[in-house]
Amino acid sequence: MTVIEDRTEALLEWIKNTEDETFKPSTHSFISPKIEIKQFEQSGRGIAAKDDIKRSQQILRIPHSFLLNFTTVVSHITRHNSNIKLKEPYYLGIYVPLESTNNNDKFTNIYKSLELQDLLALTSFQLLSLYLCFERQRIHSSFWKPFLEMLPDISDFSLNPLIWQVLQVDQWEELIQFLPESAKRRAEDVYERFLEDYVVVRALVSRILDDLKLSESSADEYIPVDLFLWAWMCINSRCLYMTIPQGKTNADNFTMAPYVDFLNHSCNDECSILIDTTGFHVRTTTPYMPGDQLFLSYGPHCNEFLLCEYGFVIPHDNKWNDLDISAYIIPLLKPQHVEFLKENDYFDKYTMTNEGISFRTEVVLATVQENSPSVSRRLQALLNGIGDGATFKSHSHVLLKEIIKKVLHECDQYKHLEYNDDKDINTRERKKTIGILYKNRSEIANNILSTLE
Numbered sequence: 001m002t003v004i005e006d007r008t009e010a011l012l013e014w015i016k017n018t019e020d021e022t023f024k025p026s027t028h029s030f031i032s033p034k035i036e037i038k039q040f041e042q043s044g045r046g047i048a049a050k051d052d053i054k055r056s057q058q059i060l061r062i063p064h065s066f067l068l069n070f071t072t073v074v075s076h077i078t079r080h081n082s083n084i085k086l087k088e089p090y091y092l093g094i095y096v097p098l099e100s101t102n103n104n105d106k107f108t109n110i111y112k113s114l115e116l117q118d119l120l121a122l123t124s125f126q127l128l129s130l131y132l133c134f135e136r137q138r139i140h141s142s143f144w145k146p147f148l149e150m151l152p153d154i155s156d157f158s159l160n161p162l163i164w165q166v167l168q169v170d171q172w173e174e175l176i177q178f179l180p181e182s183a184k185r186r187a188e189d190v191y192e193r194f195l196e197d198y199v200v201v202r203a204l205v206s207r208i209l210d211d212l213k214l215s216e217s218s219a220d221e222y223i224p225v226d227l228f229l230w231a232w233m234c235i236n237s238r239c240l241y242m243t244i245p246q247g248k249t250n251a252d253n254f255t256m257a258p259y260v261d262f263l264n265h266s267c268n269d270e271c272s273i274l275i276d277t278t279g280f281h282v283r284t285t286t287p288y289m290p291g292d293q294l295f296l297s298y299g300p301h302c303n304e305f306l307l308c309e310y311g312f313v314i315p316h317d318n319k320w321n322d323l324d325i326s327a328y329i330i331p332l333l334k335p336q337h338v339e340f341l342k343e344n345d346y347f348d349k350y351t352m353t354n355e356g357i358s359f360r361t362e363v364v365l366a367t368v369q370e371n372s373p374s375v376s377r378r379l380q381a382l383l384n385g386i387g388d389g390a391t392f393k394s395h396s397h398v399l400l401k402e403i404i405k406k407v408l409h410e411c412d413q414y415k416h417l418e419y420n421d422d423k424d425i426n427t428r429e430r431k432k433t434i435g436i437l438y439k440n441r442s443e444i445a446n447n448i449l450s451t452l453e
């Protein structure tokens, strides 16, 4: 057996796979005997059909105790602290084996010192990143060992700009500079989210070390930044939407789900998800033949989003690609335009797709044509949906053509990156991916331009 097959066996045993849809659904998993984990060239490990699978067939069910989320992590950590009694109903069904708390390593000493309010003050991302970092380091006594052993390596995220920046990979500053402005902004947003989580978690660990009079130990020993990065990226690239009762914002509403997290992304919905009291279920929404890869849509995401959040792109025909031209339009705005657009919630994010320009883009192109937008009746009519903005159209088209020509000029400068021959394979792949982003932009720009001529 190969290493991956061994690990898969261990995972199936741990999640108590029964291959029986009806057997003890709240404590045992069901992994359809018609599927298997396989290696795919473009997308790494994924799930393949071994047999014909009909549409609308249940293929996976994972009980709540094997899902890694805010509720299960709080249940596991607080088991180390006998003063904490969890009473809320959502904690009651979570199975935490006692053996997993019988250890006195340096990480469980921190768990013992964490109060419930410390945990509840964290976001899902912060709590799970902290927990994955610790459990990875105490893996041999971790309840989650078979799951942790199936998680990707940091090298699997090599295309992701967050990795370039945090690990300062070869040519990282140049690579970030090469990104289209809208992708650069997405990458900055991801970096800020990551940094904020790291700072909060590190401060919490430092405080506990102080409380334990262990201030000679540094929080960096407990959460090295590269391990925190690995944990954070595992979560970001594998989290699945699920409502969390303790969630403070929508961003807290997710879970990690063993085995389900091997489903790769496609633009079309080919599987669907359902969560009930027995756990996390996946059904097919399309038929599959033996050898086919099963896919789940992670959402209507363009390539810039997929790259910055997950570290991959769909090289051909991502139907959710858009072209963000905010960086070209915003410099054209006068202060009164900016004020008007902000007041009406139309500032920034000016996009177009192959189908045409977005309404936000139509609004901004109309707004720049008005000296005093706040008193323009025709602009107000456009915003209220009373007028169709016909009087703005011809000048909007002129402006749009100018902008698109600039976009195409920029794409011509960078498209060649797709075919670069950098001697370092990682840099080569990263540059190639940036080149694909420019190719995507030029395709949309050319399509829109042809409708204007």
Ligand SMILES: C[S@@+](CC[C@H](N)C(=O)[O-])C[C@H]1O[C@@H](n2cnc3c(N)ncnc32)[C@H](O)[C@@H]1O
Residues within 6 Å of the ligand: 042, 043, 044, 045, 046, 151, 152, 156, 237, 238, 261, 262, 263, 264, 265, 266, 310, 311, 312, 313, 314
């Ligand atoms: C939820 S995991 C899927 C399992 C993953 N392939 C693995 O080997 O563990 C998501 C990650 O899979 C990869 N991925 C998913 N869909 C992909 C696709 N259509 N093309 C390329 N990579 C993909 C990306 O690396 C992404 O961060």
